[in-house]
Amino acid sequence: MARIRLEQLRHTYRAKPAGDDDWALKRLDLAWEQGTASALLGPSGCGKTTLLNLISGLLRPTEGVVRFGERDVTALPPDARNIAQVFQFPVVYDTMTVYDNLAFPLRNRRVAPAEVDRRVREVAELLDLGPTLRHRAAGLTADGKQKISLGRGLVRSDVAAILFDEPLTVVDPHLKWRLRSKLKELHQKLGTTMIYVTHDQTEALTFADQVVVMDQGTVVQAGTPVELFERPRHTFVGHFIGSPGMNVLPATVEGTTVRFLGHPIELRPAPARPPPAGARLELGVRPEFVRLAADGIPVRIVRVSETGRHRIVEARHEDTPIKLLVGEGDPVPAEQAFLRFDPAHTQLYVDGWSAT
């Protein structure tokens, strides 16, 4: 199987869509190369699950074409598309054993019993489900059940892509870590295309090589985690990725000088051209790229919260809040301080979109 391509795709759940708001997914073109680990990231209702279901064939797009390689699969049902999907809530066949659960997709496709046995054991080995093969699937914990759902996808030798729809929602934090790493490991081992839908940026960024950030039915930015983190194209991406999100501060531009409430701010590279008059101007700088300094922007320290690895310091310049991260063990002044922004990681945004 080759790449997955969506061409001029558009989808609505309404019979007669009137305005733009009636489209759950506005027109988009997207492609995933064979073997990528990719994530669709966005808030609830941004259309990411709709997009996933269009790829798997659970939904038929209102407009546009879905291609796997050169083949047009728009009209094909899910089982003819060679995809596997793992849902938010684990789906296991309660009455069957773990073994029979894993064998189910193969038996449905009338694979020879010897082959079924071989594949099931192989996949069970891969997912550490070996010792539970004879157990009833209903008795497993949430993460065990999610592994079964995943296993039912992996067991098929012809599977072209595995789609995940917020698969870690019901899993406890420490197991979340283990299961997420397991997915990453599987991807490294098998090289299957994986597309992962989530609202959790940590999950998306650690899992994926390529992340598509969505909001209100459109793609805001697609790129590597590093690109999204260091050069967010839109303030929404800056806010949505990173914890805490990017500081978005009011800005003014005179000639080539960018100012934040009167203080000149150095940007590298500087904005390409002067912004149009009347546009909304903002500076974006992540808390990771704000530093305590001997001089610069004077602030009051309002609050310090601990995360274990570092502290989130909330400062205020006049009434504008600015957040910064301070490493474990580094000192934080009690009240007054000065801040500096890293010029290479500070960007000017014009009407929300990056101008640097």
Added chain:
Amino acid sequence: MAFALHDVALRIAGEVHLHPTRLALAPRGFNVLLGPTLAGKTTLLRVLAGLVRPTAGAVLRDGADVTGVPVRKRRVAMVYQQFINYGHLSVFENVASPLRVAGAADAEVRRRVHRIAELLGLGPFLDRRPAELSGGQQQRVALARALVKDADLVLLDEPLANLDYKLREALRDELPRLFAGRECTVVYATTEPAEALLLGGHTATLDEGRVTQFGPSDEVYRRPVDLVTARTFSDPPINTAAVAKRGDRIELGRVASWPARGGLAALPDGPYVLGLRPHHVRIAGTAAGSGEDVVIAGKVSIAEISGSESVVHFALDGGTWVSQTHGVHRFDVGAEVRFRLEIARGLYFAPDGRRAGAEV
């Protein structure tokens, strides 16, 4: 109001739901109950609320036994993981409901509802029905209802678990502010270590129906009394490895050894468990370390890059370790990489799980 559990235990049909627990909650502050699913967090909350009567011990309020006092006489508010609101009432009436039950005058109700709504950013939605709001707003309505009636004890049972990551972040940020200056004691149950730290206040770690430790959150985080507490309070999971003390040195298999300093020096020789959180295992050469650090080489099994951080899983001495390092560092699977263990931050546990040689 000071709340305390005096040797409270709960058994139901012969099964232990709560082992004998002694706990004095920090008055007028955040008390976080941290533990995995089924650790007994909800049970503890329900005992505090008076929804469940413990089979032994007493619930004390300002020193007085309130164990048998029914819920409605307790001035307790509770917020659940699910957004529970009255679907047929407006947001205003939802928030007003506890006051109406208490028989407050109309003007008083209006005044207090508006004040709380303002605080929670619900002002523009007071005329709407809860179903017309987003998940985050619905949970704000539930919170407003808990706040409006000036309860002595506010119990929050994983209130943010059903919200999107970013909404969770925003509301978590607001919560300590909302309760600041109030007279009530807050108990907040969560499965997420980061939440316990960010909310500040005190944390009780729970495991299988037992409170393993209670104290100021960062204190519990940095000085867990045992391995179970350290595990409960680590996300990503804490690295653990079998080490041995021999003479004045600690040995990690044949891989590395370092001098036993401070409280460790006095420990008897023998096997111990070393616990080292992933952010204390850094890729060598990324930042200045201290002279005590131990450098080892491991074989990369998974590499995850989250934009600002690199998380590298590697094999060392038969075990799997995780390193969390600031910055973007790419490695191929199978590569030999050198890691710097900030061993001075290590936690040592005796074979029975108790922490040994209390060192920072």
Added chain:
Amino acid sequence: MREPGALPELQPGPPEAGQAGGRPAPSAIRSEAPPRRAPADGRTPNARAWWLVAPVVALVAFNAIVPLMTVVNYSVQETFGDNVFFFEGMKWFREVLGSSRFHQALQRQLLFTGIILLIEVPLGVAIALAMPRRGFWASVCLVLMAMPLLIPWNVVGAMWNLLALPDIGLLGRTLNGMGFDYNYTRQPLAAWATMVGMDVWHWTSLVVLLAYAGLSAIPEAYYQAARIDGASSWAVFRHIQLPKMKRVLLIAVLLRFMDSFMIYTEPVVLTGGGPGNATTLLSIDLVKIALGQFDLGPGAAMSLVYFLIILLLSWIYYTVMTRDGGQ
């Protein structure tokens, strides 16, 4: 959105997951975990609660226990009228259990219950599967299904009586017109067919509604996963729908078993137990003995045997069904 029935502060605990809006809560999974620390537990005892229950206890006592004791009393005594009773011990029980009349009635009863269960349960499930899951037509179907359940039992008997009359009834005339020799007042087979048809018409809806409720509770993700796994409709039914419906079907079979075992009004109105004794079921026979012949002792003994059979069969059925992986 979930609408709580009481103030949240007074609720006994967090609501069951799955009912909450948008995203069902993780506790949906929790409840499937080993029941070691399930949230169910002892409540705060409150003596006042007993006063609230007292009227119901009194009502049950007068309605069920007192009459039952009267029957027990009759069943061990003999009377020749004038309120004079003699103690007879187990005589009536021996007589009832040994009588071929009772055996035949019991056989007819078991046959009837067996036939209607075999028809109504699969038919009910099939109809529930065929019904639309949502939208306008779902409501229409539900109302149509509920209709037969709302008709009083004697009216059902009367309706079918008229419907099946061979000379003027729609069904009777049609069948005869089609060349079948059909007369339920004279042919035992025709009487049975009519009686079974009537019961199926009246009660299949109950199975449909229960099965439909079970089906509606299955999350969409199960169907989606099955489509991706390439499962056939039969496999979906066998591995998803049937297991998820198991509990409601258990209840449906139990209800239909008990109801059909106690059926009286409809067959009496339809056939009066005839032709001959062909459709004289246990309850009809009981009434004939106890009231028709006014044999109080044997009647009471038979009532108790009848009651115990129902209790025993229900208990066996329920125990067997729930023990077999009911958890």
